[in-house]
Amino acid sequence: MSKSALKVTEYGEPGKGFSFAVATMKVKYDKRENLEKYREFIEAAKGCRADLLILPEMSLQGYLWSHEPSWCLPRDTARYQWSEAETIPGPSTRVMCDFANQYDIHLVFGMGRRGFHHGTGVEALYNSAVLIGPNGIIGVHDKIHNPGGEKHIFKGGRNIDVFQTPFGKIGMMICWDVGFPELARILALKGADIFVLPTAWGIGATVPLKGREMQAFGHYAYQCFIRTRALENHAWLLSSNWVGEDERSGFTFLGGSAIINPLGLTLVEMNHEEGLAVAHGVEVQAERLAARTEYLFGNDVFLDRRPEAYGPIVES
Secondary structure, eight states: OOGGGOEEEEESOSSSSEEEEEEEBOOOSOHHHHHHHHHHHHHHHHHTTOSEEEOOTTTTTOOOSOOSOOSSOOHHHHHHHHHHOBOSSSHHHHHHHHHHHHHTOEEEEEEEEEEEOTTTOOEEEEEEEEEEETTEEEEEEEOSOOOGGGGGTBOOOOOOOEEEETTEEEEEOOGGGGGOHHHHHHHHHTTOSEEEEEOOOBOOOOEEETTEEEOOHHHHHHHHHHHHHHHHHTOEEEEEOBEEEOTTTOOEEEEEEEEEOTTSOEEEEEESSSEEEEEEEEOHHHHHHHIIIIISTTOOTTTTOOGGGOGGGGOO
């Protein structure tokens, strides 16, 4: 991909505040090619003076070739994921650490991780997101909610952590994690100012409606989820999605990588084509405070919480 082929959409002007970027990416089943494309996105982001760049879920080696919740996945899918997964730290995270240092930027990207299951000690695979800064690895999130065929490849994560950065505290979710308000709320209660969401979210089914049909319902649900998680937690949300038709599964992705403010409003997004969406002048804390004190009739979702009434939420 040449630099001229990478479309960039920007909101605001560089200056006061931070600049955040999210990638809409066509992912290959080739780590070398994806790492080279990462570099191109990083160069484009730095060309826009971005401080933080988010890249999609499993964009290092590619996602599953079957997304059906069947008894098992095709053997070649499992074999590929096991052979391409890496430890953290590992070869690819070292490359990304070098990029972050060279370009003086913070990065989040998705990959398959080799680790050991917390309960059994047996080696397992995790669908993970890595947060890296100019000085190295800052944090890792293992996807907690594994949908469909992922259950046959990846173990679900357990830890819900936030990580301190120069921009504020970052909490990570991956794809289907965003469908669960409990996870986002825990991150917010732990102090997350910014949610980052690497995802591989497809178009989904066509929903029949009286008098018309609603196409790409899955993508519509994704758009609802990302805005709602931001609004209900007075937090920023940065989402990075795949785009195009996946070369092996045939699954179609519409992009929609977006930067959402603490009111649930989309500042900038990149739809339907590979490219970069950048928001400039992001004042993380000031906008969070305004969301809690001004715009929602002055109501603060944290001040008005009633945890003593929420017992059924944590019942198995």
